[in-house]
Amino acid sequence: MESNTDASEVQVDTNVDDAPESQHFSKRRSKVWIHFLSLNSTETKDGKERALCKYCKTSSFISNSSYGTSNMQKHLEKCKHYSAYKKSSGVDGEEVEDNVYDQKVYRELVATAIIKHGYAFSWVEHEGNRRIHAYLNNQVRTICRNTAKADCLKLHKSLKNKLKETLHNVSGRISLTCDMWTSCQTEGYLCLTAHYIDANWKLSSRVLNFCHIDSPHTGSTMYTVLLDLLQDWGIDYKIFSITLDNASSNDKMQDYLKDTFNARGALLCGGAYFHVRCAAHVLNLIVKDGLKVIEHIVVKIRDCVKYIKWSESRKNAFRQSVKLAKIQETKALWLDVPTRWNSTYMMLDRAILYREAFKQMAVVDSSFRHCPNTEEWEMLEKIRDILEPFYDITMMFSGSDYPTANLYFGNVWRILMLLRELTKSNEAVLKKAAIEMKKKFDKYWFNSSGEDDYSMLFAFAVILDPRYKLSFLKYCYESIFEDEIEATLKISDVRFKLGMLFKEYAPETRVPYETSLTSGSNSNTMSTSSSDHKRKFDIFADYDKREATSSCAKTQLDIYLDDPKMDRKVELDILNFWKENEHRYGELSRLARDILTVPLTTVASESTFSIGGRILNKWRSSYIPENVEALITTRSWLFGYESTEDEEFVGSFVDLNEKKSNR
Template sequence: MVALAIIRHNYPFSFAEHENNRLLHCYLNPDVKTICRNTAKSDVIKIYKREKENLKHDLKSITGRFCLTSDLWSSPNTDEYMVLTAHYVDEHWVLQKKVLSFCHVPPPRGGVILAERLLGLLKEWGIEKRVFTITLDNVSYNDTLVSHLKKHRSFGPCLPYGGEFFHVCCGAHILNLIVQDGLKVINEVVYNLRESVKYVRGSDHRKLRFAQCLSELPFLTSNKVRQDVPTRWNSTYLMIETCLKYRDAFSHLSRIDKYFLNCPSEEEWERVEKISRVLKPFYDITKLFSGTNYPTANLYFHCVWKIQLRIMEQLEDDDAIIRAMANEMKEKFDKYWEYYSPVLSFAVILDPRYKLQCVEFCYSKLYKQEAISTAANLRDTLYGIFEEYKNSTSDICNVVEVASSSGGVRGHYVRHDDFSSFETYTSQVIGSDSSKSQLDLYLEETRLDHRLHEDLNVMGYWKSHSNRFPELSLMARDILSIPITTVASESAFSIGGRILDKFRSSLLPQTAEALLCARDWLYGVLAVHDFEEESLVEDFGNLCLSQSSSFVDED
């Protein structure tokens, strides 16, 4: 129990020897034999090894493929660590995420060396022949890493569709680059907003004056003003949103306070409103990327499409500065879009609410005449991937039994083995009598109304249709589990930073890995409260109430 507490709460091993901790144990049981830090450490390693074997056993039973994310992190003492995370769908058709390794990577750290290290880890876990994709950020050595893996004779030939979709660029990094390029063009407007927020937070006297301006605004439900962190564009967006709410208050303050010099002009306020509309879909998808629950890949397509649509709209804007911003963003968007657009498109096609018609509709808004041919190319590629899945599935019955075994029991009547393979039999008969494939049948069926099925669990849909579409459901399961970002790996780094902080920087790499991986396997990566974000928000609510009260007293 002491070892589990150390793992879960990032306590030092000396926690086992803390006087009050021992007093507590003695209070509960006067005959207790307390343990030392070395025993606690030994217990942590035992737990790690036990859970690793359990996870290895579980991974062997997974019928689908594994999608990976990986990234490098530098500890406080500048040691580099590589985290490897596996994403997969378990036997209950639930998307899972497990950290497989948090290993020290000594120099040199070129792409080829990292590729060999990665391959060694995959072999250790026994999944090297069952990998589908790997999601990496856009550091140059990752291109070498991917190229080496695809050419490796024991790895490359096992990748689906010749490894064409093996490498997925981290969407969060790409979107960050796009937004940062756009914000550079409108830096002066953003600067004025930032300085305005700093000004009203600068002293108690200024806060009172601004609270007076806020209290005169009608229908105001919140009085929180947010400052941004310039290096985090999403916090800049939140600052812009709150400033727009208080536009009239800032303007009024500029009229009554001669020292307030950074209030945006009317033209700049109009520009800020347009900027906010452009950044809204970026912010929405960033929230999706950063969630503690890692969503299925079908949820990203619409967000990315809205981003592209907003950029295209701003290219026609009357404001030259907005057009310049849109041009910068489009140039960066076009550079990276080709790397992950097929994956997002495949995922939304395999969402029964949207299918191919959604891709055709969205592309028609962007590419006009080329929309049909672009969608047709995606369709042909999807059929090519499906043919691979169909040819590689040698024993459909076994797959269906695994998929249906977790389907639950309806009512009180259970069909036993005598009738269990009926659905498999009918699907095979239909397949033999018809020239249409499972993918044909799926695409031709009427779409589910997305308005009535807004909260559809897409994995649940494919689980319930795995008897009708045995190979197609396996393909859908793998594609929908592709992580579009390396956020899962970065979450592990936030825990790594608490394990290897400045007080424990000499911890052995093997011990650090045991602590981090065991925590992930036993408890998951818990959400970390961001106190820095709280410090950026100023709540003028109480001051506004006091101002309102003073007005009542005067009356």
């Protein structure tokens, strides 16, 4: 277990040469030792310390100061394996030396290994680990846990300073995701993640903090902590949006943040597009309301899978039922986690594949009493078909390589059309489920209004996709409102608000030739000739001037919307499109960059929780919060969201392939 010593009090044992086991290292100054492995007396037959040739692995020499190293030098001159090594190294006939051992590099590698694999700091003190390192290089000076901890904190500080500089140099705005996590010791941690587009127009995501928050986790407490974190990073003046789940404390927290940032003039359009609700969380709420209608059938399937996976004999019996039913599938039978609806979808989908096998097992096993009847199986298939698009969209929204915001609006519109169609179903159960789901949909998306107009934000993102622009939006609104006039009014509202947001980026942007036109008009106005004096009484003069100006004052947004659309079926890297057209659309490309960066879900923060769960588990619970944050954030900076361990899975499975049943 780690001691709760503060980082500032850590004593680094740099003078490790004073250790008794290291005294003889300083005496071995000859370069010949690089080519030999040191064996202690317990590892040799004659009980003497010896040096074994690294290349032939057969010749050994007594490693005693009284014997010297001349015998080793002569052996290397005659060793065929050493000669072959020199030739393979590409330096035939010349002396080839191994890389010189560097204690600093060794300590950096140890710190990186601890961070990447989640080892305890005491790992460096394990006897077996130390013996391995000493065997590989007898110059290794092993370190203690406090030194390892100090090295990890030093690496964290170095990378944090580099990330601070990167965020400071980001030319666009930064979007955030924030979520709370509770450890196995019921301690609350806040994970803050930044999303931005770098100088190469690549979408980047970095975990900024994984900090402990004292209870209670109220909106005001979270606001205070979050504001301090943003100020520490120096990005509190360049925030575009924050994506949160639907917890009431999050709503309060973002209200406080919005008021503070607005008071400083740091938000665009008064923060109208600051707060974004997590799409995956909203989908989860919608689907759960639908699943409640068939909960009794879902429970039956869950009990069936539990029954089958209870023992090896039942698994074998089910495999036999699969054979008797002549089912060729080899996919696993899943048991869901009830709090994760996508795992419930997977459980239902797999169970339907083995529908006949379930029936067969009910015949041969009288204890198997949970098998659904024919009507329930048919109902399950229909519900599965309803959940499939939700599952696909959730997987798209929730990938660790999250999509750009232009994909959001079309997929949400697709869900609305599906629910609207199902509400007209003749099946009473399906209709009831669809009605419940649509109520929740309307609450969070369709009737969204007021200050947090995030549905408007993602409508902007569709417009900024050169394959769709306003035409696709108009098509969607016509199908939603079923009234062309109302759809046209909605489009006008979207276009107006997009124009207002664009003015925040380019308040006076016009095409170049307007400047010369305006300056010419001003010179005519300032003329004091008698003819100009008469024109003052021309009631159409102001009208003509306004028309002339408006016909020439095309903004970059107007130019973009007037340009022809791209083919919808073309595979498009939308960020690359705006990068290549930055010179043409100017400030509009800056607007597109910030909108397309907005994350649809909080999955980036949630992905970090699995790392936290491996570091803070019931066997290792004494880490102080500062060290937890250093380990988790540094791992994400070095290795992203990749996992070198078995990730937490959404359910357990029953393998139906006998050849793989022992894996």
